[in-house]
Amino acid sequence: MEPEPCSRPAEPGHCVSGPPSSGSAFPASLLSAAGAEPGSLPGTVAAVLPAGGCGERMGVSIPKQFCGLLERPLISYTLQALESVCWIKDIVVTVTGEKMAAMRSIIQRYGHKRISLAEAGATRHRSIFNGLKALAEDQPDCKLTKPEVVIIHDAVRPFVEEDILLRVVIAAKEHGCSDYDLEFGTECLQLALKYCHRKARLIEGPPNLWKVTYKQDLYAAESMIKEKISQEICVVMNTKDQEATGHLLEEVLRDKLNCVKVTSVVLDHVGGDIQNFITDQCYSFICVNVVPSDFQETQKLLSIIEESSRPLLYPIVVVLVHCLDFTLVPLTQKLESLMWIRALAREVKERNILLSGLLLNYSQDEQKLQESLGQGAAIIAALVKERNSALAGQLLVA
Amino acid sequence: MEPEPCSRPAEPGHCVSGPPSSGSAFPASLLSAAGAEPGSLPGTVAAVLPAGGCGERMGVSIPKQFCGLLERPLISYTLQALESVCWIKDIVVTVTGEKMAAMRSIIQRYGHKRISLAEAGATRHRSIFNGLKALAEDQPDCKLTKPEVVIIHDAVRPFVEEDILLRVVIAAKEHGCSDYDLEFGTECLQLALKYCHRKARLIEGPPNLWKVTYKQDLYAAESMIKEKISQEICVVMNTKDQEATGHLLEEVLRDKLNCVKVTSVVLDHVGGDIQNFITDQCYSFICVNVVPSDFQETQKLLSIIEESSRPLLYPIVVVLVHCLDFTLVPLTQKLESLMWIRALAREVKERNILLSGLLLNYSQDEQKLQESLGQGAAIIAALVKERNSALAGQLLVA
Numbered sequence: 001m002e003p004e005p006c007s008r009p010a011e012p013g014h015c016v017s018g019p020p021s022s023g024s025a026f027p028a029s030l031l032s033a034a035g036a037e038p039g040s041l042p043g044t045v046a047a048v049l050p051a052g053g054c055g056e057r058m059g060v061s062i063p064k065q066f067c068g069l070l071e072r073p074l075i076s077y078t079l080q081a082l083e084s085v086c087w088i089k090d091i092v093v094t095v096t097g098e099k100m101a102a103m104r105s106i107i108q109r110y111g112h113k114r115i116s117l118a119e120a121g122a123t124r125h126r127s128i129f130n131g132l133k134a135l136a137e138d139q140p141d142c143k144l145t146k147p148e149v150v151i152i153h154d155a156v157r158p159f160v161e162e163d164i165l166l167r168v169v170i171a172a173k174e175h176g177c178s179d180y181d182l183e184f185g186t187e188c189l190q191l192a193l194k195y196c197h198r199k200a201r202l203i204e205g206p207p208n209l210w211k212v213t214y215k216q217d218l219y220a221a222e223s224m225i226k227e228k229i230s231q232e233i234c235v236v237m238n239t240k241d242q243e244a245t246g247h248l249l250e251e252v253l254r255d256k257l258n259c260v261k262v263t264s265v266v267l268d269h270v271g272g273d274i275q276n277f278i279t280d281q282c283y284s285f286i287c288v289n290v291v292p293s294d295f296q297e298t299q300k301l302l303s304i305i306e307e308s309s310r311p312l313l314y315p316i317v318v319v320l321v322h323c324l325d326f327t328l329v330p331l332t333q334k335l336e337s338l339m340w341i342r343a344l345a346r347e348v349k350e351r352n353i354l355l356s357g358l359l360l361n362y363s364q365d366e367q368k369l370q371e372s373l374g375q376g377a378a379i380i381a382a383l384v385k386e387r388n389s390a391l392a393g394q395l396l397v398a
Numbered sequence: 399m400e401p402e403p404c405s406r407p408a409e410p411g412h413c414v415s416g417p418p419s420s421g422s423a424f425p426a427s428l429l430s431a432a433g434a435e436p437g438s439l440p441g442t443v444a445a446v447l448p449a450g451g452c453g454e455r456m457g458v459s460i461p462k463q464f465c466g467l468l469e470r471p472l473i474s475y476t477l478q479a480l481e482s483v484c485w486i487k488d489i490v491v492t493v494t495g496e497k498m499a500a501m502r503s504i505i506q507r508y509g510h511k512r513i514s515l516a517e518a519g520a521t522r523h524r525s526i527f528n529g530l531k532a533l534a535e536d537q538p539d540c541k542l543t544k545p546e547v548v549i550i551h552d553a554v555r556p557f558v559e560e561d562i563l564l565r566v567v568i569a570a571k572e573h574g575c576s577d578y579d580l581e582f583g584t585e586c587l588q589l590a591l592k593y594c595h596r597k598a599r600l601i602e603g604p605p606n607l608w609k610v611t612y613k614q615d616l617y618a619a620e621s622m623i624k625e626k627i628s629q630e631i632c633v634v635m636n637t638k639d640q641e642a643t644g645h646l647l648e649e650v651l652r653d654k655l656n657c658v659k660v661t662s663v664v665l666d667h668v669g670g671d672i673q674n675f676i677t678d679q680c681y682s683f684i685c686v687n688v689v690p691s692d693f694q695e696t697q698k699l700l701s702i703i704e705e706s707s708r709p710l711l712y713p714i715v716v717v718l719v720h721c722l723d724f725t726l727v728p729l730t731q732k733l734e735s736l737m738w739i740r741a742l743a744r745e746v747k748e749r750n751i752l753l754s755g756l757l758l759n760y761s762q763d764e765q766k767l768q769e770s771l772g773q774g775a776a777i778i779a780a781l782v783k784e785r786n787s788a789l790a791g792q793l794l795v796a
Contacts (some may be wrong), residue, residue: 113741163510207614213605214605214606215605215609216606216619216621216622217618218603219621219622220617220618222615223617223620224614224617227617244433358695375788382784382786382788383787385786386780386784388783388784389609390773390776391777391789392781395795396789396792
């Protein structure tokens with residue numbers, strides 16, 4: 001255990017838990033779903049994440065918990081999932097000495113809160129022991145609260161959700177077993193019985209709680225994250241004049257991407273308060289412009305995105321849609337747009353915003369217009385789904 | 399069992415097995431790796447694929463074996479893997495009555511060979527039984543050879559390889575158990591003991607033999623396939639004049655994509671025999687052109703690709719690279735290229751070829767040239783890796 005990082009930051013961080021039940025830190029809806037008995041709720045809950053593994057089964061050189069998913073380390077996603085649960089007071093991560101600095105830099109870069117570090121042991125069980133020691137009040141220099149229940153969670157199970165954690169915590173409180181690792185078929189149940197004389201209970205987790213073990217699991221995890229952040233697309237119209245075009249595109253997007261929630265917002269209506277109209281789960285923005293050279297409004301949207309914590313955690317897709325009748329507008333005008341977008345894209349790419357341009361053929365011919373809108377929707381879907389930074393700054397034509 | 403489809407096609411299909419050992423259909427190198435004893439080799443081998451499941455755990459409406467990976471059904475990949483093993487004489491797929499027509503259409507569309515169909519039963523074991531019955535010589539109208547060993551293979555394990563199949567077949571011959579399903583922890587071992595008085599043996603499979611069960615497995619499988627077909631990129635130079643440019647790009651690609659094999663070929667050198675210079679595992683082609691309007695050679699390459707069986711099984715990526723000094727060549731010339739590529743891309747997309755254009759800034763300034771080459775390599779990597787058909791026909795700028 002390193003004494004230095006063992007302190008709890010003041011801010012609680014990215015909490016997204018539902019409303020708490022009266023007199024308890026736990027959300028009422030989840031408590032009732034978990035079938036919690038009165039008196040079965042523990043006081044303080046903490047989590048220990050053993051993250052000292054070397055990932056030998058993965059077939060890659062980096063330990064799997066540090067492998068990048070959309071360029072962010074896997075463990076950062078797991079921390080994000082645990083942090084979002086308000087009633088977990090402290091999260092102790094155990095890492096090997098040589099990974100201590102890297103882990104600190106991950107915590108700082110992605111703004112993780114309520115995290116302490118402890119040194120991993122030679123085995124998983126020794127690492128868990130070190131994590132538990134860090135939470136014991138009798139340690140010198142330790143400012144952590146001694147918890148009543150500790151969740152032991154694999155660093156390589158990034159998709160853990162509040163409901164399963166709550167069910168585990170309630171079961172732990174009822175059965176008295178404070179060390180529980182969510183893993184099926186684990187030897188921990190036997191160890192608990194043998195050494196603590198506690199009868200541990202196995203709680204079935206959802207399929208997405210699976211452990212990232214092999215290379216194909218990394219692929220699956222990245223695709224799951226991409227899917228999760230591509231559930232919503234916001235169509236931003238810059239002025240009232242563009243509402244007709246915007247709504248046309250919105251309609252086609254809704255029709256073609258039937259699993260995605262498509263919302264829209266008109267910048268003029270909301271002024272600077274666009275934040276209030278965009279949900280926290282929106283990471284994809286389609287800006288509809290009629291005039292290619294007017295980009296003040298686009299700059300405003302980009303500033304709002306940059307100021308939020310969104311691009312810190314995920315690449316944000318922004319597509320600038322320009323509508324032109326290909327038979328009326330000279331082709332060179334399109335190229336002007338290309339050059340402007342290229343420069344701006346390069347600038348915002350550094351801040352994890354993937355900006356592209358899309359030219360729609362706003363033809364008077366209804367069939368041609370529909371064809372272009374359909375192709376445009378397919379291109380938008382590809383950009384949103386793949387989030388490939390190499391394709392930022394391109395001007396695409398539908 | 400349906401008598402009608404129960405016949406073996408004349409052609410053996412896509413066999414890629416290594417050279418056979420003397421006097422045996424089995425490749426010598428694999429036999430020695432599998433530690434085969436003399437006399438341990440069976441005569442005729444067949445496979446039964448139970449594919450009657452409804453995919454209830456997947457959370458999708460289509461049974462998982464019919465879900466599309468790169469727009470081709472999962473079961474077609476499994477059939478392809480089994481077909482590539484020459485010593486498997488017959489492959490019997492058991493499907494439900496309502497999926498019989500769909501399965502026949504898959505076999506026809508993707509040119510599968512040595513496949514027979516049988517009707518699935520109410521349980522997995524009944525389906526296997528029906529498959530085995532189809533292989534019994536005493537069935538009327540059945541032209542299949544009665545095999546000595548039958549491999550039972552899940553339709554949803556697409557990445558099976560010849561070596562594990564051979565090890566299973568050798569073990570089956572030694573232990574006498576003819577029904578073996580590769581699945582860990584299966585009840586089949588107990589069933590074999592109870593009903594056949596055969597002591598079955600468990601053979602450990604590689605991690606990539608995992609069963610596609612949940613939605614995340616579909617994502618993982620698609621990524622594995624994408625990775626597999628993106629292992630090689632061929633840079634095609636159309637004339638001797640373009641060799642310098644081509645080799646420059648080849649070098650940057652080799653440097654940036656260090657896990658990918660980058661080969662090159664000059665069309666002038668090989669004439670019509672380009673087939674001989676491209677390996678069967680190459681599904682990505684980069685054509686280097688200096689003059690944007692000369693596309694006869696590109697047409698030649700496209701014809702060669704179309705005539706091979708490649709686009710039947712996987713989407714082929716073709717990137718037409720045009721080198722222009724952005725400060726010297728008028729921008730409108732770029733647009734001409736755009737229009738020409740768009741039309742051609744639309745035409746070849748129907749035949750599963752994803753064509754894009756890439757403009758490289760062939761600047762006199764060494765730094766600008768290297769920057770453009772680097773960005774070009776990143777764009778090529780994205781197109782090769784993602785194979786997203788929505789982005790075909792675009793002219794990208796590096």
